[in-house]
Amino acid sequence: MLPRQNSVYSASHGFQPEEIKEKLSAFPGGSVDLLKQEESGLAVLTINNPSRMNAFSGSMMVELEERVAQLETWTQGKGLIVRGASGTFCSGSDLNAVRAISNPQDGMKMCMFMQDALTRLLRLPLVSVALVEGRALGGGAELTTACDFRLVTRDSVIQFVHKHMGLVPGWGGAARLVHIVGGRHALRLLGGALKVDPELGLQMGLADGLLEEVPDAGGAERDAALRQAEDWLSSYTKGPAQVVQATKRAVVSGRELPLTEALRAEKEVFGTVWGGPANLRALASKTKHK
Numbered sequence: 001m002l003p004r005q006n007s008v009y010s011a012s013h014g015f016q017p018e019e020i021k022e023k024l025s026a027f028p029g030g031s032v033d034l035l036k037q038e039e040s041g042l043a044v045l046t047i048n049n050p051s052r053m054n055a056f057s058g059s060m061m062v063e064l065e066e067r068v069a070q071l072e073t074w075t076q077g078k079g080l081i082v083r084g085a086s087g088t089f090c091s092g093s094d095l096n097a098v099r100a101i102s103n104p105q106d107g108m109k110m111c112m113f114m115q116d117a118l119t120r121l122l123r124l125p126l127v128s129v130a131l132v133e134g135r136a137l138g139g140g141a142e143l144t145t146a147c148d149f150r151l152v153t154r155d156s157v158i159q160f161v162h163k164h165m166g167l168v169p170g171w172g173g174a175a176r177l178v179h180i181v182g183g184r185h186a187l188r189l190l191g192g193a194l195k196v197d198p199e200l201g202l203q204m205g206l207a208d209g210l211l212e213e214v215p216d217a218g219g220a221e222r223d224a225a226l227r228q229a230e231d232w233l234s235s236y237t238k239g240p241a242q243v244v245q246a247t248k249r250a251v252v253s254g255r256e257l258p259l260t261e262a263l264r265a266e267k268e269v270f271g272t273v274w275g276g277p278a279n280l281r282a283l284a285s286k287t288k289h290k
């Protein structure tokens with residue numbers, strides 16, 4: 001199979017996704033649900049395993065990769081919200097599955113598979129937001145870093161508990177955390193397994209916004225958090241999908257590539273919108289930026 005354009009690993013790194021998918025599928029439970037709203041160009045990805053605080057079973061890891069593949073081909077998409085079901089984000093990998101694949105070979109394969117899926121998630125040409133309600137622990141904390149932004153609710157805690165588990169992040173979370181908060185804060189969060197409440201998250205730059213509390217508790221409050229996240233995201237997803245996607249592509253290049261390569265990549269992206277329909281419309285209407 002040809003390596004995917006946005007993948008981290010290929011066969012030359014010993015990456016055999018089909019093999020690890022088969023192994024992971026032996027640990028079922030829960031689901032990863034994708035709801036695409038064609039009209040608005042917004043999608044909601046829900047990590048859904050409430051009886052285990054939305055921990056990732058093996059089959060959910062496989063489903064996550066499948067949902068990312070679906071989003072990679074969504075030409076009309078503009079934004080993505082990643083959330084957990086039933087008012088909590090995600091408690092990391094399912095410890096029952098982890099125990100069963102705790103040998104080094106399977107651990108490395110699972111690590112490559114999840115790093116690859118989450119890197120492709122972050123590289124999607126969509127503006128992505130993790131809506132963090134309740135707890136985001138271990139791999140759940142890593143998942144929040146695979147989104148462009150993090151919005152948190154008053155009750156939220158993001159905690160890289162890996163050190164307490166005798167681990168370090170294995171889903172790409174350490175590398176991404178350093179990019180988000182810098183090496184010093186990343187070392188504090190990983191080395192101290194600090195509980196990041198909204199205040200600390202905002203102060204360190206891990207959180208991009210605190211959502212308002214809505215007095216009516218329960219299901220209505222959870223929907224209210226989703227509505228608020230959609231409103232927040234809509235400032236960045238206004239306009240044609242082609243322009244939103246081009247903007248995100250230019251940022252991904254700038255974020256990941258050395259300057260000369262990033263500039264060349266930006267030129268390629270620029271070529272996709274220069275003289276395009278949105279550009280011609282703006283020129284014809286003599287847009288003023290007051």
Ligand SMILES: CCCC(=O)SCCNC(=O)CCNC(=O)[C@H](O)C(C)(C)COP(=O)(O)OP(=O)(O)OC[C@H]1O[C@@H](n2cnc3c(N)ncnc32)[C@H](O)[C@@H]1OP(=O)(O)O
Nearest residue numbers: 051052053055091092093094095096137138139140170171
């Ligand atoms: C590279 C990836 C690294 C990783 O992700 S390692 C995994 C890191 N995550 C953890 O260690 C989470 C361990 N769990 C906890 O700390 C607590 O369950 C947690 C999330 C704080 C919730 O506490 P409480 O609100 O008191 O609820 P509880 O403990 O009764 O949990 C409810 C049920 O959910 C289960 N659960 C929670 N997190 C899980 C997980 N990661 N894997 C498997 N099962 C998990 C928990 O065992 C309990 O199930 P049950 O009701 O006893 O059958």
